[in-house]
Amino acid sequence: MAGNSDPLSPRAKLAVTAGRAVAAASRAAGRGSGSVIGGRVALKLDPDLLARLAQHLDVILVSATNGKTTTTRLIAEALRAAGPVVSNALGANMPAGITSALAGGSDAKYAVIEVDEKYLAGVARDTDPKCIALLNLSRDQLDRAAETRMMAEHWREGLAGSKAVVVANADDPLVVWAASSSPNVVWVAAGQMWKDDAWSCPSCGGVMQRPGDDWFCGECGFRRPTPSWALSGDHVLDPHGSAWPIHLQLPGRANKANAASSAAVAAVFGVPPQVALERMYQVQAVAGRYDVVQFQQRDLRLLLAKNPAGWLETFSLIDPPPTPVILSVNARSADGTDTSWLWDVDYTRLTGHPIFVLGDRKLDLAVRLEVANQSFQVCDTLDQAVQLAPPGRIEVIANYTAFQDLRRRVGN
Structure with a gap:
């Protein structure tokens, strides 16, 4: 010992x-x-x-x-x-x-x-x-x-x-x-x-x-x-x-x-x-990942995706359309400051989902979604995105520091 x-x-x-x-x-x-x-x-x-x-x-x-x-x-x-x-x-x-x-x-x-x-x-x-x-x-x-x-x-x-x-x-x-x-x-x-x-x-x-x-x-x-x-x-x-x-x-x-x-x-x-x-079987969530939290009378499921491989796996988890999806991307030092990887992610897999975009690099993500022919709304805050989202559980996908920001906001 x-x-x-x-x-x-x-x-x-x-x-x-x-x-x-x-x-x-x-x-x-x-x-x-x-x-x-x-x-x-x-x-x-x-x-x-x-x-x-x-x-x-x-x-x-x-x-x-x-x-x-x-x-x-x-x-x-x-x-x-x-x-x-x-x-x-x-x-x-x-x-x-x-x-x-x-x-x-x-x-x-x-x-x-x-x-x-x-x-x-x-x-x-x-x-x-x-x-x-x-x-x-x-x-x-x-x-x-x-x-x-x-x-x-x-x-x-x-x-x-x-x-x-x-x-x-x-x-x-x-x-x-x-x-x-x-x-x-x-x-x-x-x-x-x-x-x-x-x-x-x-x-x-x-x-x-x-x-x-x-x-x-x-x-x-x-x-x-x-x-x-x-x-x-x-x-x-x-x-x-x-x-x-x-x-x-x-x-x-x-x-x-x-x-x-x-x-x-x-x-x-x-x-x-x-x-x-x-x-x-004991493991329900890992550092907040996969948690379903209540925020503004809505259920939000928090999903972490940090790179193209992670986004691909995460898209396979989300509920089918028309489930609303919130995407949040930052590019702080813990994330890596280069967001060119966004172009490696196949965002056509989100077709049919109402999409709301947040985070420090929301405009980088917006350009990428535009090229992928996705319809989306750019939002300033999580609160705004949740208010705009149609009914039902919301899937929230974020990269590393964006995920931490969201957890703080929902009190998780």
Whole structure:
């Protein structure tokens, strides 16, 4: 257990205590959870603190462009069947936030940690994980994230020779290429709706062939590995060919895929699929995502979509027309300041929905919708959009900081 056989050094204890004090002060001042600033202070005082805190834990890292917060929650629920879990459940996924989370888990056996794609290699080096889950790679935050193949290469180099069991999505060529440098990989057929980042082979640059659900490079022979776990409709198929029903309160195909990957991770630690999948039913919403809230006598469902892959999955969740849809897009530093990705999203899927547009970049979005021949209204506030929306539940889709703004406005 953490802290038992090898207690933290005096310096590490001081770092943890100082970090907690700063985090508490930040919360008291109404500046959020304080986990990031607390972790930064702790790491300044002891740069090796993350490695020290991880020393006695079975660490599971989860990284992807889409779905990592939800999958982290699902894995954490599943592993609680085997022992106490510490996790960065609110999504603070860079080293400072991760350090804060681990500092709060002194009696934990497992640490289930969401990691920003850019930091995966470094966090894996520090925490010596037993398992790493890799879900997908797609374009995101274009102003500062490297393009997807460079990110895959960063993962590939960082994970080469890792002792961890890597649970990886066999349907994403970029993830397969990144994970192939690891000696111990469990392949999961989790599916991939968004394919526009993987038309060329990450290994040689050749054109990828995609017959049906399969894929391969016609030039170098790089191909989809044979999965041992698979998502099949509403079931997870395990390596023995048994089908286990997925029980989720979270909507959509993407979350079933997250559950399939989570079941494969849980099995690494001896939690059977049936137990893992039953426990995942506890998760109703993840940091406000999928919540249905009441606002101005209306039901609003809050959906987060940060990049083209996420918007594509989200469009498949919404109620059919004429359900009203509110779209909100910001371009602050946490979102990425480049909104050119809006042109990669197929907004014709919203045809027939009354659309209302909000956010710092509502005019960028309006131009994009105009080109997609959608009818929409630009609004200044959520209140105005809700008043203009026709009757029925309203689907609200927003990117990262726009989503936080909306949650504050509805008191969620």
